[in-house]
Amino acid sequence: MSDAAASGRGPNRHRSNRHRYGPWRGGPDPLAPPFDVREALDALGEDVLAGGSIRDALRDLLRRGLPGETGRPDLPGLDELRARAARMRRDASRRGRLDGAVTSAQAKLDQALAAEREELAGRDGDEARFAEARLDNLPRSAARAVSDLSDYAWASQDAERIYREILDDLRGDVLDQQFRGMRDALRGMQPGADDAQRQAANQAVKDMLSDLNGLLAKHARGEDTTQAFAEFMDKHGDLFPEDPKNVDELIDALARQAAAAQRLMASLTPQQREELQGLMAAALGDPDLAAQMAALSDNLRALRPDLSWERGERMRGENPLGYGEAADALAELADLDDLLDSLGQQHPGATLDDVDVEQVERALGAGAAQDVRRLQQLERELERQGWLVRDSGGMTLSPKALRRLGQTALRQVFEHLKDGGRGEHDLRDAGASGEATGASRAWQFGDEQPLDVVRTVGNAVRRSVATTGPRVPGARTPRGVRLEVDDFEVVETERRAGAAVALCVDLSYSMISEGRWGPMKQTALALAHLVATRFPQDALQIIGFGRHASALSVEQLAGVEPDYVQGTNLQHALKIAGRHLRRHPDGEPVVLVVTDGEPTAHLAPDGDAVFMWPPLPETIRATVAEVDALTRYGAAINLFMLGEDPGLRRFVDAVARRNGGRVFTPGLDRLGQYVVSDYLKTRKGRRG
Template sequence: MSRYRYGAYHEGPDPLAPPYDVREALDALGDSVLEGTRPGDALRELLRRGLPNDVRNRRGLDDLLREVRERRRELRRRGRMDGTLEQVRALLDTAVGQERAELFPDPSDDARLREAELDALPSDTAQAVRRLSDYQWRSDAARATFERLKDLLRGEILDSQFEGMRQALANQDPAAMERVRDMMAALNDMLDKDARGEHTQEDFDRFMREYGEFFPENPADLEELVDALARRAAAMDRLMASLTPEQRAELSGLMDEVMRDAGLAMEMTRLTESLRTRRPDLGWGTPDQLSGDRPLGMSDATGALAELADLAELEAALGQDYPGARLDDIDEEAVRRALGRSAVDDLAALRRLEAELERQGYLRRNRGELELTPKAVRRLGETALRRVFSRLTSGRSGDHDRRDAGQAGELTGSTREWRFGDEQPIDVVRTVSNAVRRSAAHAAAPSAGPGEAGGSVGTGGPGGGRRGVKLSVDDFEVKETERRSAAAVCLLVDLSYSMVLRGTWAAAKQTTLALHTLVTSSFPQDAIQIIGFSNYARVLHPTEMAGLDWDMVQGTNLHHALMIAGRHLDRHPDFEPIVLVVTDGEPTAHLRPDGRSWFDYPPSADTLVLTTAEVDKMTRRGAALNFFMLADDRRLVAFVDEVARRNGGRVFAPDAERLGEYVVSDYLSVRRGGRR
């Protein structure tokens, strides 16, 4: 027999892990959409704030952005950029002072000539260093100090170009400088070969095997190496541009002198030109500033400027405020360098959230724009309804108006005997159980007797035989349901711009989704229609309603909305009519005979007459109009009071945050057969 050994699963994500929970994130996203934000903008805002109620305290993009900006401020306060010049000047003064101390006791003419040569040194540091390069030092201490000066310059210059070069040259071995020259020559040859299209990965691997100690960042290919070198070279160029003209001239002269002395001037020039050609986007020659008091060496200042440039790019990527911005644009390695591993984990969580919203079918892209799917809208409706019910008292719940056996109802959990004409589903378990019990009592009966249906349920027996359970008409039981009377529901929602100005727009949309969810889930036999109206009226689908924007037009055309609602009620003559109107203004527009909208303020007599006529038609249909006023305007109050008098409907004046509670409660009260 086969033997199996079980262990930990190591091949990717846990296949038994529960699905990634995006419900809270979707609810937060939906709140923004319902307030009028486009789905793409709402997602960006969610990613900026971070995951709602995250137990791991994951940071959002704004949190990461604040840390990047704080890091930039810290870098700028690190020190001054002229530290190398200051160190060179100090070493130069020390060497000259040591040489003078050696010459002073000597009464010879040679000593006086040397003192005169030292007195004639130019004030420019670079020229003084160049003059002293051929000077024959009397003082061993002065000679050692001057060598320290040249080593300092050589190390700072090379380390500013090649990170980690300072450690490679620490032993001051002439063979080490020869190796540096070989490395730079090989590097330039490799870049030239790549420019001709002849470079291969094998060439790069061979180069790294030979000179990898000069590149502690351990690049994987030539592009990574070029990127690292170009960023430091551009930072060095910005450092030079940030110095005063006098400082720049001195430092440039010192660099030229040291590079010529080391035999690296030509190779360094080749490398810089090649890097500038490959990466012209790195802001070469753009001045930048460090504002600290501590003098920094050239290498440290270059590293700080290179990091500042990286942080500037990271700041732009984290800002996500450019067309087509995606989280994939953010360089994970740049985040790691700037903010550490925990920030990378936070970014990964945000990326997963964005991906899961699309993968689980809540968001989709249409021509580059994000939009909510029907699945997402259903979730938003369920959330809106749940919030409404959380504010309702238990005494106001209830949704049945008549118990009866009806196919269109919901299961009660009980069963009863089947009667002729029943259309309920058969309870198979109870039916077969009845037959088995009856068969046990009449085990001697070999065949169906009078009154038996003659059907049977066969079961396999030993030897391939069959044993049958005979079904009688009396055995059948059906699942009991409760029947509800159907209703034709019309929700008329004001889409005018004043709804936005009064801050009631999001509440109206949440109420619409909550009511639609309630009707479709708890009263599937009801026929609901959502009608939005401003200068014109139109039927709205819930998916459209979630992302709907307000209409920046003049007119509250309740006349047109009532006409559309009337047609919906006429299509369902046997349904109980329910008409709910959410508005913050009186009617100011009507539909003319030619189908065009007419607006007038104050309302024209024609608008009021035609709107009132539609109200009277609703009254003749037996439909009460229940108004939910979101403003206390005097004209609006007078109009709805007149409608209530003519129609018999009711008037509510809820706060915006309680609109959903009022609308849902009113619908449920009508469906229970309560007061309308």
């Protein structure tokens, strides 16, 4: 063996440790995330910028899912799952008629009576005639007839067998509907069993019910039932194929079945209900057994009162359903109703945690359950990555997400701005907050001002000439110019005067009814992002006004909803704007008003809002007084009028003449462009 081989450094070892890397070609990337969180966030942002609230936008995203490249949902939403559940409910409601147990009992009773009469017709004697007379006088009600025949001595074995089937089948259906494993325990009650077998099986059922009711009573009293539950399952666990792990799971399974039985009774007509109750009483036979079953129903109803115990259902279809089939169909309908409610997410405070994934899997399959888990994961990822935060009202956008939302709004506004010279919206350097003086100075570590390229290159050329001397004819000329640190110079700037900006936005109901809510919100978010990122020395306050006015943070603005109370209180908004401007006396005062209606409300001396339409003279006077106060302070009020209301036109024209501001009538698609452009232009002015 060579040294290389002995040391493990031979060529074979090198070959075995050689790895090659390249693009994955085996299908979908196994490491790719199940969805694009940023895509989901952008979808949320579109809804918010269109005028929706944050919570509504999140709910709508989860309802419609994320679209794929082919137009089919890459991540199906709750609406698609809900539509599947609704189709299943329609199919379940057409499964058949609920009175099958009554009609089946009546048909079997007719067969038994026919067989008995045939047997009696071949016999002589008074006993046979007396039996015929008794059969002729049976009540027309199947339940009463079955009860009256409980002590009848049957002449025909076939007739007796059919009669026993009526009782045994219904008894088995009733108990098996409540206890899924009861069929095996009831074998001793099947036709052909002797009295001893029947009594033993009957006693076993009563013992189980007694133990069960005792366990539920302990649980209802708040006692620790851990040991009692274990003992009960050791003794009777084979009757519960659901294999519950604790008392609550046992109660859930039993209550669901018991509620379905009660819903079956509530779904029948009074006559059908009376018939079925009579047949069940005859089938159970033993009063103690019937009492235990009634006590169980009462216990379960008290422990799970939120289930639909008394709600009737209308079933369609030709096929008569037996007792167990009918109760199962109604239990399935109840489950689908609960599933539809949780998938609908309509109740206050609804979250994806309300959706029972196991219930989804039972009803719609494993694929649907996986879709719900992915939606839950999407919601968690949005929160984990810091895009959503949870408060007392549910989920809302985080400051990080609001910055992205503002950036999107500003980008959409700037898409309409073709004249790049109207403002510094393209500047990305920190020097954008200062104006060039025409001078330059040597660069120092930490400077963020733009480089003076001409002076920097000139310094390098002059230094190079001073170092190498004048150019000698015929000598080789060096390529390019080498820059040294000492060559760099930056443009000197002076800090611009900041601006104090008040953006007053109309939040009245007419803004949303006329489709102006989304453009207004997008405009305000775009302006807020522009000020925060490009002009941090400016002080912006957004003021929303309906019947009252209030200052809004960016978070509040993103989630703000229309004021459904009538009133346009511009006077209150201008008063708040004046306070904001006076808190920043060194800033250029800028007041921008976006509204679609003339003032119809003002503040009374006691602070309450006074509303009237047409506007009261007091409202106009109070609003004009605030206009005059801002005018004296030196603030120009520029108004952006949405719509062509004649009263609003007269008012804004009068304000413009009185204040010296301007009036704009932009289309909704260009509102953001007008407001942002006017802000950029106005802030360059100087107070007189």
